[in-house]
Amino acid sequence: MSGQESPVDQLLPAIEPGDPHRRWNNNVYQRCHGCLRRTPDRRHARCVRPTPGHGCRHCKSVGLVCLWEGFLLPPVPGKVKRTRPTPCDNCREIQAACDFGRPCLRCAQSNQHCVGGSMTNCFHRGTHSDQFYGYFLNLGFGASGIDDPNTVKLWSQPPDYHLQYQQWLLWQNKDNGLKSVLYQEYLTVIRLTRDVMLRGVSLNLASIMAQLRQDYEAGVLVNKSQACRDIHMYLYRESVVFPIFDNPVMEVAPVSIPEGTKMDILECRALNPSPDAELSFLAPLRNVAKTPIGRPRLPGPARPIYWVPWELDPEQLPVMPNGHLYPPNHPNIVDVDHLKRPLPPHPNESGESELSSIPYNRIWDDGEMYEADHRCRVSSQTGEECGNLTRRGCEDTTHTGQGMPICDACEEKSRMAFAQRFVHLLAHLRAHFCTACVNQDLVTLFTGAGHSIWFDWMAFGAASSLDFSAQTLVGTGYTKRVGDYMGNPLDMTGCSCAVLFLGRRLCNPHRLAYLIKMQQAADNMRAYCKNLYGRMVCPACRIRPGMDRFMFRGPDGGSETPIRVYGCLNCHQFVFSNNPASATEFSMSNLNSPTAPPPYTPRQHERDERVLIRTRRGAVLLRKRASFDEME
Template identity: 35%
Template sequence: MSAPNPWDNYTIGNAPVNPRTGNTRPCHACTRKVSSRGKNGYSGGSRNCKRLDEHHGCTQCRRDGLACINEGHIMPPYPEPPSARKHPPKCDHCLLLNFPCEKKRPCDACFESGTECTGSTFLCWYRGVPSDSMYGYYLAHGFGPTGIWDPNAIPGWVQPLDYHLQYIQREIDLANGVPQPPQVGAHPPMSDAARALELEYRQVLQLLNTAINNKDVDGNLTAIAAQLSVDLINMIPSNQSQVARDVMFFLQQRTVEFSKSNNPFHEAVPINFRGIKGINMNTLQLWNPGPQQYNYLGPIRNVVNTPRNGPPSPGPARPTFWIPWNIGDNDIPIIPNDNQFPPNHPEFIHPEHIRRAPFMEHPCEDGESELSTIPLMGVTPLLVQPEQCQVQNFQGGICGKASQTRCEDRNHDGPGMPICAEHEQQSRSNFMQQLTGIVPLLRQYLCAECTSAGVPLWNNLTNQGWKVYYQLPAGTNKPPDLQCTSIITTAMSKKVGGWYQTTYPITGCSCGYKLFHRVICSPHRLQYLINMQVAATQMREYCKSLYGRMVCPLCRARPGIDNYQFQGQAGGEENAIKGYCCLNCHGLVFEGEGGEPVQVV
C-alpha cells in the first residue's frame, strides 16, 4: 500500500482568474496578514498579492520564503528576483530581551516560551501560514535553516524555483513520519521571577511605544529597549532601574496637558511666586501694568504646557550635580573639617545642610530650562496684518497701538499676545535690572584647577552631553564632540549638548538672550524671572545637601573660584579663562581673558 499523499486534492499552478475583476484572489498567506485584514478576511485584494500571471505565486511569498497556495492550487514561485525584503519591528518581548524575531504572530520566541506576543504587527502574518516553519522561511529572514536560534544564515538567499515541489515533498514526508532536521537552539529558560520582571519592563516599553505611535513624543524605541534589557538581565527591579525611571520621567514631562498655574479656561493666570522672598509687590505696577487689584495677575489667556506650538529646547544629557538614584551614602563620603577651617572658609563643610537616607531629589531631573519654550534661534516673525497691542495700562484698558509682533513663547496654545515695539522695549528695560541682579545667584563657578586644565578640560567633556558656550580662539583645532544621546531629555530620538561658539550678553548662556532678544509678554518675563530664581535657589540647596557646601560642577570636590573672590591661585587669578554653570539652563560658560574676573555686561 502506498504512503498517503495529503495533496491528492490539490493541483499545481493555474489559479483561476476572477471573471468580474480580471484579478486572481489573494493567496492564503496574504489573507493572513495581521495588520491589514479586510472584508471577508482578505487584505485589500490582488493589489496586495501581486502575481505575474495565473501560473505563478505572488511576490510576497517568494520574498518571505513561503509556498504560495491559492484556492487549493500550489503555485510555482514568482519567477522574477524579489525586491528588497523589509524587516518588521520586533515584538515587545524580543525587543526587550534582544531575542531574534520574525514575521509570525505570535513569533517563535513568544510561542515557545508561552509569552503573550505584543507590540508591532507591521508586515506580520498570523501563525499557521503553510510553510511558515520550512527552511526557506527562516533563511529568507536572516536565520539559519532550522529556526530563529540557528546562526547558520545564508546572506542573499533566494527561494529556488522548485520550492513548491520541495514543500509538497516535505508535507508528504511529515504525513508518513519521516524524521525532519532538529531545530537548533531553544528559547532560553526563564524563571517565574524573571518572567514577572520582564512583564514590568515590558509595560514601561509599551507606554513609550504608545506615546510614539500616537505622535505625542519622538523616541528611539529600539535603543531604549536595549538599555532596559541590560537591567532586566541583571534582575534589577523596574522601580530601581535608572533607565526605566528616565523613561517614565520623560513621558510624564511630555504628556501633562495643563499645569496648575497655566489653565486655558481662566481669563487671567495668577503669577506664581512660589515662596520667593524679596519680591516688592509695589514694583509689579512697573513690571506688569494694570489696575492695582490685578497687578499680580498675568493676562495670559491661552497658555498651556502641552500641546505647544513647538517642542521645548532640550537641556543637557544630565543636569548639574546629577547623581544616579541608587547611589549610596558611602559613594559621596563627607568628612567633617571643622577642625581645619572656620565656618566662613570656602572649604568648610556645613553638616546641617547634608541630607542622606534618602538623598534629596534633584530639583530638575531632566535639566530643562525654565525658558525652554522660548526659541533661541530664528528671526522674529512679523504679522502680515498689524493687530492691536494687548498690553494693559494702569487704568485696566489696553494699549491698542498697531503691532506687528506677538509674544514668541511657545507656551501659547495659539497666537501669542500682540505687543507693540514701544511696550516691548519698555518691558525689556523694566526687567533688565532684575535679571542683572540675580546673575550671581544663577552662576556656579568652576574651581581654578578644572579651568586651568586647558585641552584636558575639553576632553573630559567629550560625549557627555554638556552645552558649552565659548568663543574658541581663531586657529583652534577642531574641538571634541560633546554630544550624546539621552533618554530623559529626548528619549534618544536625537543627540543633545554641543558647542555654542559664542557667549551671550548678561548671563553668558542662552537665558539672557532668550529673555531680552525675543519678543516676550511682560507676564511671561515676570513669571520666568521668578522661576529662574526658584530654580537656582533649589539647585544651591540640593548641592549643599550632597556636599555640605557649594562645589565645582565638574570635579565636585573643590569650591568655585568666586568663593575666593577671584583672587589668588584658588580664585583663578592666573587662569586664562573662567567657567561657570548656569543653575537654570545647566549650560557651561567659559569666558574672560588675561586673568580678569568675568564681569556682568
C-alpha cells in the same frame, strides 16, 4: 533577556490591589498569608487592615511583611502596639528570649521539640519574612538574628518595608519565582515603549532593550532602574509635545509670586503693573495654553548639573565633615546641617530651562506675527492699555489665538526695566568651576558629554569639529542627540538665557513669571547641591568649591587663571570665558532698543526657519522652512 514567560502565583510586585474581598465590616478583609499561618488557636482571627492598600495590624505588630493574595502590601500607617512572645519551655529554661515562630528559631536550630508558652500571635515556622531583618529588630534583637546584640530602640517598619523585602528576596535566590516577576516587569516597560513607538514617537527600541537588559541581568528592580525612570520621563514628555487634551487655553491667567521668593511685591508691581486688586495689582497672562502650541519645548542636556544616578548609595559621595580643619565661614567647610540622607530627588532632572517655551531660533522677525495692525495691550497702573497700533506680539509659544500685541515703545521700556533687575540675578545663576578643573583640558572633558557649550574655539585652541553631543533618554530619547558647540559666549549670561529673556519680544507678565522661576530654579539647585555635598562645589569634580566662593581672589579664586568656566543653573549650559572681566561685569549697551545688534536680532539661519501657520482665529504666524525653496 531570559526568564519565564508567565508570572508566579505569589510574591508579585508590591501594588495597591484595591482590596475587593471584604468581610464583617469596613476594616476587616479576607485574611492575609500571615494571618492564615497563625497557630491553630488563633487561625480564625480577623485580619484588620484599617487603611486600604496597606497591610494588617497583626503583621506589623510581629514584624512581618503583609502578603495578601500574592501582593506585598506596605505597612499600615501609624503606630501599632508591639507584643512580646511568651517563651517556650526550652527558652525559659535557658533564660533566653523567644520569637513568634513555632517551633521557635532556637528550637529549630538545636533540633528540639518546641512546646509550652502562650500561642497568642504566634505563627508556623517558615512564614514569609520571618528571616528578614525587621522581624528580628521588632523582637528586640539585632538585625542579623536572635544572637545579635546590636538592638535598635523604638524601631518601626519604614513605609517601603515591603519593597526592601522584595529586593532582599531577589538577592537571596535569583533563581526563584521572583526572577520571573522581574522579567515580567521589564517586559511591561518594553511593550509600553514599543506601543508608543508604533504610534509615531521616535525611539530606538534596540538600544533601549540593551540598557534594560543590563539592568535586568544585574537584578535591579524596575522602581530602582535609572533607565526605566528615563523612559517614563521621556514618554511623558512625548505625550505632551503636541497636546490635544489636558492643555486648557486661558484668556486670563494670574501671575503668582510664591512664598519665599526674594522679589519684593512692590518691585513686581512696578515691572508688571495692573489696576486690578483681585490680581494683586499684577497684569495677568492673556490667551495662553498650559504647554506650547504646535512645537516642543527647547530640550535640556543629556544630564543636568549635579546629576547623580537615582539609585546611588549616599556613601559613594565624597563628603567628610571638616569643620575642625578650617576657620568659621571658610568655603571648604562642609555644613552637615545641610546634608540630607537619603538623597533628595534632583529639582530639574530633565535639565529643561524655565525659558524653554521661548524659541531661540526665532519664528518671527522681532515678533512681527500679525498681517494687520493690532492695538498694544500692555497695561499701566492707571488701568489704561497702551493702544498703539502694531503688528508685533509676545514670542512665547504658549500664546494662542490673538496672543499679546506689544508695540516697540512698550517693548523697549519693558526690556530696559527687566534688564536692570536681571543683572542682579546673574551671579546667582552661575555654578563656577574650581581652579584645578579650569586648568584641565576642558574641551576634552566635555567631549561626548551631551552638554551645550559656549566658548571661542580659536582662543582655546580646539578643533571646530569636536562632538559634544550624546545620546540620551532624558528629554529627547535615544534616536536624537543633545549637546553641541553653540558658538562664542553671548552677552550677560554667556549662555542663551539672556537672549531668550531679553532678546525676544515678551509681554511683561511672561517676563515677570520667568524672572521668578529662574530665581527659584537657582535657589533649588543650590539647595540640592548643599543637600548632597554640604556646600556649593565645582560642577566638574564636585569636591572643591568654585572660584566664586573665594571671591575670585587668591590661587583658589583663580586670580592667576585667565579663564572662567561656569554652568547655568537655569538652562544647564556651560560657558568657557577667556575674559575674566566678563564673568563678573555686565554690559547693557546691547539692550537699548528692540533693534539691537546680534545676538538680539534674528540671525540668518533663524530667518531661514520660518514656517507659515494659520490659526483658526485668523492670526498668521510666520515661519518658512528652507526645504520649501528646494521643493519649488
